[in-house]
Amino acid sequence: MNKEEFYRLLEARRSIRRFKKDLPPKEVIDRILAAGMQAPSGKNLQNWRFFVVTGKKRDEYLAHSQKSWLSLKDVLQRRLKPSLYEFTERFFFTLGDAPVIVFCYSENNPEERYHTNVGSVYMAVENMNLACFVEGLGCCTMGAPLEIKQDVDRFLGVTEREDYKKGELELLCALVIGYPDHSPPKAPRQLDDRIHWIDS
Numbered sequence: 001m002n003k004e005e006f007y008r009l010l011e012a013r014r015s016i017r018r019f020k021k022d023l024p025p026k027e028v029i030d031r032i033l034a035a036g037m038q039a040p041s042g043k044n045l046q047n048w049r050f051f052v053v054t055g056k057k058r059d060e061y062l063a064h065s066q067k068s069w070l071s072l073k074d075v076l077q078r079r080l081k082p083s084l085y086e087f088t089e090r091f092f093f094t095l096g097d098a099p100v101i102v103f104c105y106s107e108n109n110p111e112e113r114y115h116t117n118v119g120s121v122y123m124a125v126e127n128m129n130l131a132c133f134v135e136g137l138g139c140c141t142m143g144a145p146l147e148i149k150q151d152v153d154r155f156l157g158v159t160e161r162e163d164y165k166k167g168e169l170e171l172l173c174a175l176v177i178g179y180p181d182h183s184p185p186k187a188p189r190q191l192d193d194r195i196h197w198i199d200s
């Protein structure tokens with residue numbers, strides 16, 4: 001990949017919220033997870049933990065996703081225009097038919113700064129966003145499961161893990177993944193007040 005292709009990749013990625021129902025091959029999902037694990041991490045702790053949900057379990061999650069909508073809908077109703085609000089509501093109810101959900105956790109190392117633990121996992125999440133794109137898949141990173149964090153922990157059964165019992169395993173987001181069934185416009189980027197060069 002040359003320089004232009006790399007910058008074009010960054011510009012062309014979009015969050016996808018409507019998917020075909022076809023399940024991508026496992027080896028493709030494995031490549032996306034492997035791309036995530038190429039990310040840098042504080043002290044190279046590689047503290048990401050991924051829980052991949054497909055099939056009936058994925059269908060069962062929809063009830064939880066709908067519950068997370070209840071916590072978010074009032075804020076979104078104020079922020080979004082009605083058509084986008086309705087689209088978002090449908091997305092939460094169906095997850096856009098995405099056949100794969102990857103729940104992304106941080107195993108928070110007590111000897112590392114909290115934000116470094118968390119940031120390291122998000123570095124992996126961005127790698128996975130880009131890997132989905134080059135694989136011809138789409139994805140949407142979702143913070144919404146944080147509204148129902150403990151439900152998700154129980155749903156996945158991570159509550160039985162030793163790191164969870166020690167209070168070190170924390171849900172950060174979910175990635176819903178599948179073949180895109182729409183091509184949304186670019187969400188605009190703001191440039192003002194984002195970058196400050198400081199010199200003497």
Ligand SMILES: Cc1cc2nc3c(=O)[nH]c(=O)nc-3n(C[C@H](O)[C@H](O)[C@H](O)COP(=O)(O)O)c2cc1C
Pocket residue numbers: 013014015016017091140141142143144145173186187
């Ligand atoms: C940490 C994080 C949490 C997000 N949570 C949600 C979410 O819960 N629901 C959703 O529809 N989109 C979610 N998004 C996607 C953003 O809305 C999206 O990235 C943003 O609008 C920019 O659009 P783009 O990704 O197409 O460039 C999230 C993105 C990030 C990085």
